[in-house]
Amino acid sequence: MPTDSEIRWVPVREVGEVRMGKQLSPSSRDAAGQFPYLRVANVLQGRIDYSDVNFMGFSSGERKTYGLKPGDILLNEGQSLDLVGRSAIYGGAEGEYCFQNTLVRFRPCSEVLPSYAQIVFERWLAGGVFASIAKQTTSIAHLGGDRFGSLLFPLRPMSEQRRIVEVIDAVGAAISNADREREKELLIEEGLLRNSLEATSDAGGGWRHGLFVDFAHLQRGFDITAAQQRPGGVPVVSSSGISSFHDIARVEGPGVVTGRKGKLGEVYYLESSYWPHDTSLWVTDFKGNDPYFVALYMQAMRLERFDAATSVPTLNRNVVHRLPVSFPHPSRQLEIVARIKEQRAKVKALQSEIAKLRSVRLGLVDDLLADGS
Numbered sequence: 001m002p003t004d005s006e007i008r009w010v011p012v013r014e015v016g017e018v019r020m021g022k023q024l025s026p027s028s029r030d031a032a033g034q035f036p037y038l039r040v041a042n043v044l045q046g047r048i049d050y051s052d053v054n055f056m057g058f059s060s061g062e063r064k065t066y067g068l069k070p071g072d073i074l075l076n077e078g079q080s081l082d083l084v085g086r087s088a089i090y091g092g093a094e095g096e097y098c099f100q101n102t103l104v105r106f107r108p109c110s111e112v113l114p115s116y117a118q119i120v121f122e123r124w125l126a127g128g129v130f131a132s133i134a135k136q137t138t139s140i141a142h143l144g145g146d147r148f149g150s151l152l153f154p155l156r157p158m159s160e161q162r163r164i165v166e167v168i169d170a171v172g173a174a175i176s177n178a179d180r181e182r183e184k185e186l187l188i189e190e191g192l193l194r195n196s197l198e199a200t201s202d203a204g205g206g207w208r209h210g211l212f213v214d215f216a217h218l219q220r221g222f223d224i225t226a227a228q229q230r231p232g233g234v235p236v237v238s239s240s241g242i243s244s245f246h247d248i249a250r251v252e253g254p255g256v257v258t259g260r261k262g263k264l265g266e267v268y269y270l271e272s273s274y275w276p277h278d279t280s281l282w283v284t285d286f287k288g289n290d291p292y293f294v295a296l297y298m299q300a301m302r303l304e305r306f307d308a309a310t311s312v313p314t315l316n317r318n319v320v321h322r323l324p325v326s327f328p329h330p331s332r333q334l335e336i337v338a339r340i341k342e343q344r345a346k347v348k349a350l351q352s353e354i355a356k357l358r359s360v361r362l363g364l365v366d367d368l369l370a371d372g373s
Contacts (some may be wrong), residue, residue, distance in 0.1 A: 007156055013149030016108040016117070020077065020145045021099040022066050024056060035063065038090075040076050040102040045122070048074065048088045050097075058098050066098040066105075071114040073106040074099060075121065075148070081141040085130025085148075087121045089114050104145050112153075116161040119168055120154065123365050154369065164368045171361040175354055182350040189343040196336045197300055206329030213321035216294050217285040220260060220317065221276035222250050235270065238277040239263040249273035254291040256283040258298055264313045265304030269295040281317050293333035296340060297325070 012018060022037070035058040042049050058066065068074075068090045075087040079102075087106075090097070099105055108117050124130055129151065134141035156164075208215075224236065224246065232247025239259030253272040259265065261279045269292055276282035286294055301323070308314040328336070 006160070007154050009152040010155045011149060012106065012151050012153045015112050015153050015155055016106050018145050018149040019065075019105045019107075021101040021103045021105065022056075022058070022062060023101045035098055036096070037066075037098040037100050038068070038074060038103065039100040040079055043074050043076055043086060043088050043103060045086045045125070046088055046118075048090060048092075050092070053097070056100075063095060063098060067095040068092065068097050068099060068105070069094045069107065071108065073108070073114060073118055073121065075104045075106065075143065076102070077104045077143045077145070078102045078140050080139070081131050081134060081136065084134045084141040084143050085121065085125045087118060087125070089118050104143060104148055106148075111155060111158070113158070113161045113165060115165040115169070116156070117153075119164060119365055120369065123369050124151070126362065126365075167364060167368060168361065171357060171364060175357045175361065178350055178354045178357060182347060182354065185343065185347045185350060189340065189347060192343055193296060193300060193336075193340060196339070197297065206332055207326050208329070209324070209326045211321060212323045212325045215287055215289055215325060215327045216256075216283050216298075217287070218258075218281045218317040218320060219284045221257070221278050221280040221282055223278040224275060234273060234275055236275045236277055237268055237270065237280055237282075239266075239279040241266065241268055243277065246275050248275070250275045251282060256286075256291055256295045256298065257281070258303055259313075259315060260317070261312060261314050264307055264315050265302060267295050267299040267303075281315065281320075288330060289327060290330060290333040290337055292337045292341075293327075296337070297327070301325075 034055040036053045036055055037058070038048065039054060041052065070091055070093075072090040073087055074090060075085050076083060078084070079086065106117065106121075108114050130143060130148075131141065133147045133151070134143055135147075136142075221237075226244065229236065229244055230247045232245055234246045234249045235242040236244045236246050237257045239262040251274055253270050253274060255270045255274055255276070257268045257270065257274070257276050257280045259279065260281045283291070283294060301320075303315055303320065304313070306315055306319050308316055308319075327333070
C-alpha cells in the first residue's frame with residue numbers, strides 16, 4: 001500500500017474540470033437545435049442508461065461547453081440525500097450527448113485515471129461524504145459544483161491507480177459474468193413456465209377447462225391499521241407484498257395473495273400463516289389445486305391488465321373469477337412446480353453469489369483506498 005507521502009491531497013477542481021450542466025428552461029425545450037442530453041434519471045451507480053433520453057435546444061457553443069467526452073464522469077447533483085453524488089463514467093462518442101444541470105461533470109486531468117476517480121467517488125458515496133456536504137432543500141439534496149470541487153482528492157501515482165483499478169475491475173468482471181448467467185437462468189425459468197402452461201392447448205393429458213373461480217376463489221383482505229398492529233412474526237401482506245408484521249394471523253398457510261388496490265399484478269406465495277391486508281385479494285379455496293401452482297398461474301395471467309381504470313389501480317375479483325382458464329391435473333401441477341422450484345433455486349444461488357461478490361468488491365474498495373479517502 002502507498003504511504004501518506006505517496007498520496008497528494010488535492011482539491012477535486014485541481015485534478016479535473018468541474019462543471020454544472022445546462023439549466024433547463026421552457027424556451028430551451030422549444031428552441032432550434034434540439035439535441036440529446038443526459039439528466040439525473042440516466043445516471044445509475046456505475047453505469048449510464050441511454051434508453052430514456054430527452055432533447056432540448058443547444059447552440060453550437062453550448063454543445064462545446066456541455067458536450068461529453070469518453071472518460072467524463074457524471075455525478076447526480078440533485079437527488080435524495082442517500083443518492084446525491086451517484087456517478088458513472090460516460091462511454092459514448094465525443095459530442096454525442098450533452099448534460100443538464102441536475103448533473104455535475106468531472107473531466108479528469110492527465111494525472112487521474114477516470115476509473116480510479118470513479119472508485120474514489122463510489123467510496124465517497126458509500127461513506128456519506130457527498131451527503132455531508134450536500135445542501136438540503138425540501139426533499140432534494142444538492143451536491144453543488146463548488147462544494148464538490150473543494151473536496152480533497154487522494155492523488156496517487158499513476159502506477160498505483162492502475163493497480164487499484166485492475167483489482168476492482170477483476171471483481172467487477174466476475175459480477176458481470178454471474179449477472180449474465182442469472183439473466184440466462186431467468187429466461188430459462190420464464191420459458192419453462194410458459195411452455196408448461198401452453199400445454200393447455202392439448203385437450204388430453206388431464207387438462208381441465210373452465211372459469212378461474214372453478215379452480216380458485218378470491219376474497220378481499222382484512223383491514224388493519226398500523227396502530228392496531230402489535231409486535232409479532234405474522235406477515236401482513238398488502239398489494240406490494242409483506243408490509244409489516246402482527247401477532248395474530250387471519251389465514252393459515254400456505255397462501256396466495258395478489259394486489260387489489262394500489263400495486264397490481266404481483267403475486268405472493270406464503271408458506272406460513274399470514275394476515276391479508278385490505279388492499280389485497282387472497283385465495284380462500286384452492287379447490288384441490290396446488291397453492292404454489294396457483295401462484296405461478298396467477299402471475300402468468302398478468303392481472304394488472306384488468307385494472308378497473310379508477311384514479312387508484314384497482315382489481316375486481318369478480319372480473320378475475322370470470323376469466324376462462326385451463327388447469328392441469330394436480331399431479332401434473334406438482335411436476336411443474338418441482339421444475340420451477342429447481343430452476344428458481346439456480347437463480348437464487350446466483351443472486352447470492354452476486355451479493356457476496358458485491359460485498360467483496362466494496363470491501364476491496366475500502367481496503368485499497370484506506371490510506372487515502
